[in-house]
Amino acid sequence: MKLILLGPPGAGKGTQATRLVEKFGIPQLSTGDMLRAAVKAGTPVGLRAKAVMDAGGLVSDEIVVGIIADRVLEPDARNGFILDGFPRTVAQARALDELLARTGMKLDAIIELKVDEKALLARIENRARETIAAGGTVRADDNPEAFKVRLEQYRAQTAPVSAYYASRGSLKTVDGMASIEAVTRAIDSILAG
Numbered sequence: 001m002k003l004i005l006l007g008p009p010g011a012g013k014g015t016q017a018t019r020l021v022e023k024f025g026i027p028q029l030s031t032g033d034m035l036r037a038a039v040k041a042g043t044p045v046g047l048r049a050k051a052v053m054d055a056g057g058l059v060s061d062e063i064v065v066g067i068i069a070d071r072v073l074e075p076d077a078r079n080g081f082i083l084d085g086f087p088r089t090v091a092q093a094r095a096l097d098e099l100l101a102r103t104g105m106k107l108d109a110i111i112e113l114k115v116d117e118k119a120l121l122a123r124i125e126n127r128a129r130e131t132i133a134a135g136g137t138v139r140a141d142d143n144p145e146a147f148k149v150r151l152e153q154y155r156a157q158t159a160p161v162s163a164y165y166a167s168r169g170s171l172k173t174v175d176g177m178a179s180i181e182a183v184t185r186a187i188d189s190i191l192a193g
């Protein structure tokens with residue numbers, strides 16, 4: 001099972017991806033998680049990405065495409081993967097097409113979680129509260145200033161990715177305002193169909 005989860009920050013991609021990981025035994029490939037790990041480890045990629053990420057901007061296509069190109073070839077991704085947070089630009093979507101063609105891989109589904117923008121900031125703030133309650137560290141970009149930039153980036157750069165897949169007839173849409181359980185059921189039924 002190879003699939004892409006699309007949607008704005010706070011749409012619930014990570015939550016649903018975690019459930020799909022359990023169901024299908026395939027890894028969640030979150031470019032955000034991988035970049036945060038690189039920042040934490042102080043790698044050259046992390047050093048280049050940190051300031052942009054903290055401000056809510058997008059890391060260069062070249063960096064994220066390179067990360068994904070390596071990651072999908074890891075042994076644990078042989079039976080499939082869930083792309084979460086990638087592709088985020090049309091250039092990334094094109095690069096992914098090339099990568100899939102080159103490696104003989106095919107996507108099974110591209111699913112977009114549609115969420116009312118007005119609900120997103122509250123969800124991000126809630127995520128920060130839950131992280132604190134669990135004793136974790138709040139993401140540097142889970143604050144209203146960076147969130148505003150992330151949403152702008154989403155509108156300008158990532159919404160066209162949905163249009164890119166929709167124009168090929170391969171985009172499925174799920175109501176991300178529904179409960180977590182209902183969203184999971186809607187995704188399950190797309191994947192079963």
Ligand code: AMP
Pocket residue numbers: 009030031032033035052053054056057058059060061064084085086087088089092141150
């Ligand atoms: P996320 O965890 O998906 O919300 O990503 C957190 C941050 O990592 C984003 O705001 C970007 O700065 C960066 N990032 C993650 N994925 C990508 C991507 N595909 N392209 C560019 N930047 C990304």
